[in-house]
Amino acid sequence: METVLWGVLVVGLSVVVAGAGFAVVRRFVPMDLRETHNANTAVMFGALYVLYGLLVGFSAYFASYQYDNAQRTVEAEAGSVQELHRLAEGFPEAERREVQELSESYARTVIEEGWPLMREGQISAKAGTISVELRRGVLAFEPRAEGEDDLYAQALTLVAELDQNRALRLLEVREGIPPILWVVLILGGATTVCFAYLLGVRTEWLHVFMIAAYTLVLALILFTISALDYPFDGIAQVGPDAFEAALSRMESSGGR
Secondary structure, eight states: OHHHHHHHHHHHHHHHHHHHHHHHHHHHSOHHHHHHTHHHHHHHHHHHHHHHHHHHHHHHHHHHHHHHHHHHHHHHHHHHHHHHHHHGGGSOHHHHHHHHHHHHHHHHHIIIIIHHHHTTTOOOHHHHHHHHHHHHHHHTOOOOSTTHHHHHHHHHHHHHHHHHHHHHHHHHHSOOSOHHHHHHHHHHHHHHHHHHHTSOOSSHHHHHHHHHHHHHHHHHHHHHHHHHSSTTTSSSOOOSHHHHHHHHHHHHTTOO
């Protein structure tokens, strides 16, 4: 709901500002002058529109790819810790209890402490400590009985995957569209809207409608890119749903 309200505010304000800008231009740049240079203005506007469209398309793809990638990373990390919890059923009693308790503790800490910190662009040191203890707990397991070698190898693989996905998730906390690109996106959008002011359209209400519609679509696209930027502390955030589901299944498995 908050995202929708922010979107309405940003988009609505953009359209109002664009309308006010056109009112100023209409007052100081006569229609005859604009109409005289209409052909040249249209060519320049078309060139700017194409170049800017390519930049916006690239930025939108980058933001959506980063968001989807963050979601997949979280799901993979939660899946690794849940599978490690299940695999520990085959460990001796002492190792099983330790690994399963640490697996649940890790998931709970990521949910309760990790996510609020990521929303502020920070990381949970406690979750990092638990992940180290979890790795040590798996390494402490010494295969003795037949078939435990395979179990140990699978557990090591899961620990490695957990560490890798955790590292990727923490890296994605600080990754986003570079600030310089945002400057170009905003200035480029403002420039294309300003060029639309200079088109010589005799029917005034139609010209206003064209500018408002263009600004509306442009603001919606930029707001969407902004919402997907920084997937853990942006407007539209990747949530801890995968970890919550994994923790629920671990707690209900009756492993201990």
